[in-house]
Amino acid sequence: MTNPASTGTSASGPLPILKGFASLRRLAGTYPPGHPMMTQKLKEIDDLVHQHLRIDPTLRIDIIRGDVFLDGVSFGRDDPASAQVVRELSDLGIDSIHIREGVERDELLAMAEFLWQVRDAHTEPVEVQLARRNIRHISLGKIVALDTRWSSRQWPDAPGGTLDPAYAESLLLAQETFEDAAAGKPLDLVTVRDLVQLLIHKVARSSAALGQILAVKMYENLTYCHSVNVAMLSLLLGRQLAFDDLTMAALVEGALLHDIGKTRIPLDIVKKPGALDRRERKLIEAHTTFGAEILIQIDGLRPLTPIVALEHHRGVAGTGYPDLGESVPHLMSQIVSVADIYEALTGARSYQEPTPPEHACLVLARLAGHKLNTHLVKAFVNAITFFPLGCVVRTSRDEIGVVIRTNSADPLHPVLALVDGNHDASHRVDTGARDESGGYERHILETVRPPEGLDVSTFLAA
Ligand SMILES: [Fe+2]
Numbered sequence: 001m002t003n004p005a006s007t008g009t010s011a012s013g014p015l016p017i018l019k020g021f022a023s024l025r026r027l028a029g030t031y032p033p034g035h036p037m038m039t040q041k042l043k044e045i046d047d048l049v050h051q052h053l054r055i056d057p058t059l060r061i062d063i064i065r066g067d068v069f070l071d072g073v074s075f076g077r078d079d080p081a082s083a084q085v086v087r088e089l090s091d092l093g094i095d096s097i098h099i100r101e102g103v104e105r106d107e108l109l110a111m112a113e114f115l116w117q118v119r120d121a122h123t124e125p126v127e128v129q130l131a132r133r134n135i136r137h138i139s140l141g142k143i144v145a146l147d148t149r150w151s152s153r154q155w156p157d158a159p160g161g162t163l164d165p166a167y168a169e170s171l172l173l174a175q176e177t178f179e180d181a182a183a184g185k186p187l188d189l190v191t192v193r194d195l196v197q198l199l200i201h202k203v204a205r206s207s208a209a210l211g212q213i214l215a216v217k218m219y220e221n222l223t224y225c226h227s228v229n230v231a232m233l234s235l236l237l238g239r240q241l242a243f244d245d246l247t248m249a250a251l252v253e254g255a256l257l258h259d260i261g262k263t264r265i266p267l268d269i270v271k272k273p274g275a276l277d278r279r280e281r282k283l284i285e286a287h288t289t290f291g292a293e294i295l296i297q298i299d300g301l302r303p304l305t306p307i308v309a310l311e312h313h314r315g316v317a318g319t320g321y322p323d324l325g326e327s328v329p330h331l332m333s334q335i336v337s338v339a340d341i342y343e344a345l346t347g348a349r350s351y352q353e354p355t356p357p358e359h360a361c362l363v364l365a366r367l368a369g370h371k372l373n374t375h376l377v378k379a380f381v382n383a384i385t386f387f388p389l390g391c392v393v394r395t396s397r398d399e400i401g402v403v404i405r406t407n408s409a410d411p412l413h414p415v416l417a418l419v420d421g422n423h424d425a426s427h428r429v430d431t432g433a434r435d436e437s438g439g440y441e442r443h444i445l446e447t448v449r450p451p452e453g454l455d456v457s458t459f460l461a462a
Contacts, residue, residue: 014061014070015082017052020045021097022085024112038109046105057101063090067371069363089115090281094140103137110135162457166202167209167228170195174224174256181294182263189300196252199231204239207404208457211390215403215447215456217347217354223262226343231255233339233384237376240383253301254308255336261291261309285321288313304332312336315371334373338364338380341372356447358386385411390460392419392450395431395442400451402459407432412444417459419451 024041031038052059052070062069063086069075089095094115110133126140163171173195177187203209213229234255238248265287269280291309295301310322311333318326329337345360355363361381368374387393391403393416401416413432420427433441450456 013075014059014068015075015085017045017048017059018061018068018085018089018097019081020048021112021115022088024109025115028109028113029116033109042105042109042112045108049099049103049108053099053101053103059099060096061098062096063094067367069366096140098139100137107135107137111138162455163212164203164206164209164457166198166206167212170198170203170228171225173198174228175222178224178227178260178263181260187257187260187294187298187301189298192253192256192301195256196231196249199228199235199252199256200248203228203232204235207389207460210236211388211403211456211460213390214384214388215346215357215390215392215450223259226347227256227259229343230258230336230339233343233380234335236383237335237339237380240379250302250304251332251335254305254332255339257291257295257301257305258309258312258336258340259287259291260294261287261289264290264294285313289322304330308333308336312340316373317370319371331373334376338372338376341367342380342384353449357384357388357391358447361386382408382411385414387412387414387444387447390456391447392454392456393444394446394448395444397442399429399442400448401429402454402456404428404459413440414444419454 020041024038024045027035027038027041049059056071058071060069060071067075068082068086111130114129114133114135130138130140173191177191177195181187210232213232217229231252234251235248238251243251265283269283288310292306295306295309307330311324311329314320314322314324314327314329314333314337316328316334318324318328342360342364345355345363346357348354361384364372364377364381368377385406385408387403387406389403389406392400393403394400395416399416399418401418403414404417405415407414407430410432413430415428415430415432418427418429429442431440431442431444435441
């Protein structure tokens with residue numbers, strides 16, 4: 001994982017590369033191989049790609065809610081031609097292109113040819129099709145802003161290790177609730193109420209649980225885990241906004257059930273590991289209206305709960321889905337949108353590592369104003385900080401430590417438990433400490449992947 005400060009970005013940004021792929025894709029469908037127009041276009045893309053790879057070994061282009069990101073930094077889609085390219089790729093079901101060091105010109109061409117044929121090629125997973133075409137340094141995928149439940153070979157699909165008992169219980173209750181809904185049974189109101197209370201009164205007070213929710217998650221979320229985590233993140237944001245108890249309970253209930261409509265989507269689409277076609281994408285997007293339909297029929301839920309399900313993929317500028325004209329989503333839906341995107345980014349996916357919290361905060365900042373409410377993003381980042389509880393980080397003294405306490409007055413300098421080779425964390429340091437000259441003794445450089453076998457929750461429980 002890279003520190004955002006050190007993330008290399010080519011001066012030209014990702015849009016020319018995407019445009020290049022789009023036009024090469026069209027050329028590949030029009031001209032025979034080796035045509036001078038294709039050779040010229042291929043050279044242009046190759047130059048752009050290698051210009052970037054000289055700075056950073058991986059070129060990550062993601063399309064998140066219609067905006068193009070290069071290594072997590074937004075480049076928008078300002079001109080109509082860029083917007084058209086983004087739409088074209090999104091319509092093909094492709095929301096991310098990751099190109100790794102070692103990529104050859106032939107692979108770029110094979111990728112363009114694949115993009116031309118992809119509409120007709122849904123029968124086998126994308127990675128198998130790419131491998132057959134000898135494309136080894138490029139992967140295509142779909143970003144989880146849709147928080148789709150992806151099947152995974154690489155990652156487990158729920159948290160492992162020792163869980164805080166209240167968090168474990170809440171996951172169990174959420175799993176029951178979602179399984180009932182998937183089986184077409186009505187939601188059990190008592191379970192939903194108990195779950196909301198459990199989250200507010202127990203899970204929110206457990207550092208170990210918060211650490212497991214806030215830091216990177218080395219698993220791909222099943223919908224019920226994602227929902228519990230989004231409910232907790234929404235709660236932290238609600239707390240920052242000084243919500244009273246009743247408002248908080250309404251927020252947590254809405255957040256918990258925001259994705260309940262996923263239970264109506266056929267599992268083979270929800271679990272499909274590769275790109276989605278337009279029909280499948282529309283169906284996945286319908287989880288918002290399905291959710292509202294399910295929830296509105298249940299007497300006893302709070303009135304905002306179906307509204308949050310309906311609106312949580314809508315932007316503050318009236319974009320997103322479902323199409324509800326220019327209406328601005330309810331504040332509760334706006335809060336859940338912030339929590340939803342952070343949670344999706346910091347979880348693992350079948351094709352990439354989880355995004356570190358500091359990087360996910362930057363993505364939120366880039367979405368602020370047009371997709372997300374700027375004030376809510378600020379409040380959220382203030383609440384969780386760049387290096388939240390439970391994060392494993394590397395310091396400027398090359399130490400590895402777990403964040404065990406954040407410092408609201410100095411959010412970039414939390415207290416760490418240093419981790420040695422035996423995972424003994426008896427040594428604690430306050431990274432806010434100053435030396436004799438008044439400078440910091442150490443800084444945090446970046447979030448790193450937790451060392452194998454390290455159980456972060458034990459540090460937090462202590
Ligand atoms: Fe969703």
